[in-house]
Every structure is written in C-alpha cells, then in structure tokens.
Amino acid sequence: MTARNILLWSPSAIVFDCDGTLMDTEQHWQEARNITFRLFGLKPPTGFADRAKGVHYSECGALMAEETGKPNLGDDLADTLLTTFTALVDQNPVTMPGAAALVRLTARHLPLAVASNCPREMVESCLHRAGLLSSFSHVVVAGEDIRPKPEPDVYRVAARLCGVPPEEALAVEDSFTGMESARRAGLRVIGIGPRPEAPEAKHADLWVPSLADQELVRWASSWIDA
Template sequence: MDTERHWQDARSRVFGEFGLKPRPGFAERAKGVHYTECGSLMARETGKPQLADDMAQALLSHFMALVAEDPVTMPGAAALVRLAARHVPLAVASNCPLDVVEFSLARVGLRSYFAHVVVAGDGLLPKPHPDVYATAVRLCSVRPEEAMAVEDSVTGVESARRAGMRVLGVGPRPAEEGADQADLWLRTLADPELQAWAHAWANGAA
C-alpha cells in the first residue's frame, strides 16, 4: 500500500491543526515510524513535548480518514501480490494499527491474498525492531533467509534486515544512512525487469 503519502498528508494536517511547523527534513525522519513515536517526535521537535499523545491521536485520525477516502496501492503491487500468493505464503508486517491494515487491504481487494497480518503491539516492538518481521516469517513457516521483505523506508529495511531477511527497497532511494541495507532499490514494483523475473519465477515454481 502507498501509505506514506497519506501519513505525510496527515502529519501536515496535524502540524496545521496545532499551529506548529516542523523542522527541515522532518518528513524523512518520520518516514516509517510508528504513529505513537511519530507523535512524540512531532511534539518534541516543535518544542511541545506535552502534546505528544494528542498529536499521535490526531495523526492516526487524519490518516484513517485519508485512507478511507483514497486507498492506493503502489504501481505493480497488486499484480505481484496476486501472482506470488499462488505459490508462497504472504504476510504483512506493519507499524500501522491492525484495523488500519485490514481496512486498507480490504478496500483495494487484497486482504484475502495474505495469510497473516502482523502489527506492532501486544509485546511486539515496532520497526526498526525486528519483531513484526520475525513473527511474520515464523507464521509463514519459512526461514528468514528464504523470505523477502518489500519496504519503502529505512526504518522498515532495518527491521527486515535485523530479522535476517532479504530486502527489496521500493520508491526513491532514501538519502539517509541505512538505505544500503536493502539488497536492491527499485523506483517502482511495476519495473519491467522485476515483473519479468516474477513471472519467470512463478512459472518455475508452478
């Protein structure tokens, strides 16, 4: 899911709602961060640490409204999910709340393709900790080195790498340290070489 666009819009709305402005580069620092930690980051960087909880809740509220209004998949993602689901178990490992993940996937018709949805909470630490990915791999009954994560943030890449997985980075390659932990970065999941490889792999797995 292309959730980062909605998270970014939600953060902008929260800053405006509270009459605050982020420091330069905030979008990159916040990318992939769990919404509660993001609320704390927003409050801390604007000198209003006492607003952390309020900003986190406002952030989640705005994000859910944006997703409900316009759920979007990354280009090429839906086709890859449907193809891969015929041959291997798929799982979601996310920092988003469970109801957000379930709702988003259902809205775009992809929920049934994932055997498991794992989110932070109930003892599982959020990314960049490896908990959600380690749990997803275990539920899929595969070894970490046999699994691949698809990520669009350095926070997510670090989480998957710490869980022992291979990692495909998608989207503009982040400038911050840690992007090189991904095995490969592609601008889009619609990349012709990736699509060709996926179909060749699927034909070999059939």
C-alpha cells in the same frame, strides 16, 4: 548479498510492508502530519517528513512533540495524527504501481504476509478496499508484545507464521526504518524507490523503482517456474 546474487535466489515466502509499498498512503501520512501540526498551532520542522517516514504513529507523535518543543503533547499529537490519517485513507485508498499485480502473481504460489507499524484495523481495511487482503495468509502489526520497526519483531513473527526461517523470506520495503527491521530479523530485502547513494544503498539487497519494474516481475515469474 549483491543484486546479481539475489536474482539467482528464490524466496520461500514474501513479507510486504503496507504503507508506501502496497498502499500509496505516504501522501496521506504527510497530509495528516501537516493537518495535525496546524490544528495544534505548530510549525513542521524542516525535513520532518523524511525523519517521520516509516515511524510508528505513536513514536511520530512523540517526535512531533519533541521537535516543536512541546513534550507534553506527544499523546495528543499521536491520537490526532492517527484519526486524521484514518479519515484521509477512507476517502482515497490507492495501491502503489505494480503492487496488486505482483501480489496476485506470487500469492498463488508462495505464502505472503504483511508487516506494518500501522494499527491492524487500518492495514486490513486498506487491503480489503484494494481487493488484496485475501491474498495474505498473515497480517502482523506492532503491538503490546511486538515492537515496531526498526525493531525486528514484525518481520521475525511474519516469517515464522509463514512457516519459513527468516533467511528464506524476502521483505519488500520502501523506508529505511522498515529495511532495518527486516535485515535485523534476517530477511533479504527489496528496496522500493530510487537507489540511494552509499552507505544508504546497503539497506537493501536489490533496489527497484517500483513493483511494476520488469526485472522484478521476471524474477518473480522465475520463482513460480522453480
């Protein structure tokens, strides 16, 4: 679906990613990765931050171990990464530009959900401290029966809980990992950030620089009018 076509469509539900989409936590993940590498006396591989973006923390720990030649440290790295990240977020929870306004605008008229690779307690704590948790009908996280992104499970479950078919739901994402998950689940996707070059641009139906983008806000207002 082209950007022009998607702007003529209205979703029946919206599913938001959390990290980097609603909450400005990517800086915390990056700092937590750097601290974790340092605590274990390891050097971050070149470009690791890009490869780790949107990846479940347990898989990130395994990736850290693999790329530093320490395969036996995967679990320890993952545990330290999560503990460090949690402490950093507790100190400084910050919402992404436009996130709070868009959530509050749309929550009055559409069912909203969150689909995240982070632990539930972390997602709910961040949203609660930002004053946004009550706007969401459902929070879906990766777990024992729900595979993490890029598998489609979190988005598929979120759409079902919102009571709509996946093709009637809109995903809002900042990472290619999350966009792949949403597209595999059958949702249409808004990508947050600079529009990349092809073929990566095809990960999203529409790219906007932030959730404060005026075209996005006008489009969201049209859903309410509809």
